[in-house]
Amino acid sequence: MxxxxxxxxxxxxxxxxxxxxxxxxxxxxxxxxxxxxxxxxxxxxxxxxxxxxxxxxxxxxxxxxxxxxxxxxxxxxxxxSCDQVRQMAEGQLAEVLAKRADLDRMAAVLGDLVEACGAGDAGGCPLLEALSD
Amino acid sequence: MxxxxxxxxxxxxxxxxxxxxxxxxxxxxxxxxxxxxxxxxxxxxxxxxxxxxxxxxxxxxxxxxxxxxxxxxxxxxxxxSCDQVRQMAEGQLAEVLAKRADLDRMAAVLGDLVEACGAGDAGGCPLLEALSD
DNA sequence: CTTGCATCTGTAGTCACTACAGATGGTAGA
DNA sequence: TCTACCATCTGTAGTGACTACAGATGCAAG
Structure with missing residues (x-):
């Protein structure tokens, strides 16, 4: 026991x-x-x-x-204190959603750049150029 | 100059x-x-x-x-070495997508739990119970 | 007998910053 | 002239959540 x-x-x-x-x-x-x-x-x-x-x-x-x-x-x-627990979970959910939004933006830009990079450009790498602005 | x-x-x-x-x-x-x-x-x-x-x-x-x-x-x-650059960008894109998938899973679970928590349960906090299994 | 395994303690390294403490030097206002 | 403020400096330590090691210990099997 x-x-x-x-x-x-x-x-x-x-x-x-x-x-x-x-x-x-x-x-x-x-x-x-x-x-x-x-x-x-x-x-x-x-x-x-x-x-x-x-x-x-x-x-x-x-x-x-x-x-x-x-x-x-x-x-x-x-x-x-279910209320307190729910509040913490809501805060965490907000964090997660914010981070996901960040990653979405990154993925979109990276996707475009990879694509541009694939379309063999004459002269320079479009990805490096994008980073150099 | x-x-x-x-x-x-x-x-x-x-x-x-x-x-x-x-x-x-x-x-x-x-x-x-x-x-x-x-x-x-x-x-x-x-x-x-x-x-x-x-x-x-x-x-x-x-x-x-x-x-x-x-x-x-x-x-x-x-x-x-546009190729090398593209490879690095692809790797980074894969990272970002993997992290986003993780966050999606977290958000789904958290969303469910917050909702369950909101539907005032008698007895115990469903969120804590879910964590306790 | 020795080899291997699981465990132990304690410390330092990871990543990318961020936050101090305490010094220095220059300008601007009272 | 004094003082307040500002930007800058160096150097070190703290953050979060681990992870990785070095080196010791003890036990059981082959």
């Missing part, structure tokens, strides 16, 4: 797809609590796996680690 | 929209050559302005500084 911490860091890494170095890094900066040790070795339980999986999923959505910290607190403390 | 280096770093910054600290940083890492000095003060000429503008434009397309270095060399040395 007890969580029985038996999972070594390598297996945690495999289970979550998170680099071992990254796991230790998360511990160092307080995203993950220091786990039980047997001798020098970290051992994790299922709660540890769940916590790291949570972090990974939040990171995959682009939430910065500071926000992940807050999300973890809210997830722990019961979800009374 | 001589380039007559009279532009101080502050004006170069204004002309190119590039932060002063960034200009000095570019100099330190060899992206920009060390300019003429009058006393301790850097003075730039129009060639310096053009070079930095080139760098800025390349950076706006997301080219990493190492690639910008190469582009500068190619732009200087006459544009014999």
């Amino acid at each position: 007890a969580p029985s911490s038996t999972i070594p860091i390598g297996e945690l890494s495999r289970l979550t797809g998170c680099n071992i170095e990254t796991i230790r890094y998360y511990e160092r900066i307080g995203i993950l609590p220091a786990p039980v040790r047997y001798g020098r070795f970290r051992r994790y339980d299922s709660a540890g796996v769940r916590r790291l999986a949570f972090v990974r999923r939040a990171r995959e959505l682009g939430f910065p680690l500071d926000t992940v910290r807050t999300l973890l607190l809210l997830a722990e403390g019961g979800s009374h | 001589a380039p007559s280096s009279t532009i101080p770093i502050g004006e170069l910054s204004r002309l190119t929209g590039c932060n002063i600290e960034t200009i000095r940083y570019y100099e330190r890492i060899g992206i920009l050559p060390a300019p003429v000095r009058y006393g301790r003060f850097r003075r730039y000429d129009s060639a310096g302005v053009r070079r930095l503008a080139f760098v800025r434009r390349a950076r706006e397309l997301g080219f990493p500084l190492d690639t910008v270095r190469t582009l500068l060399l190619l732009a200087e040395g006459g544009s014999h």
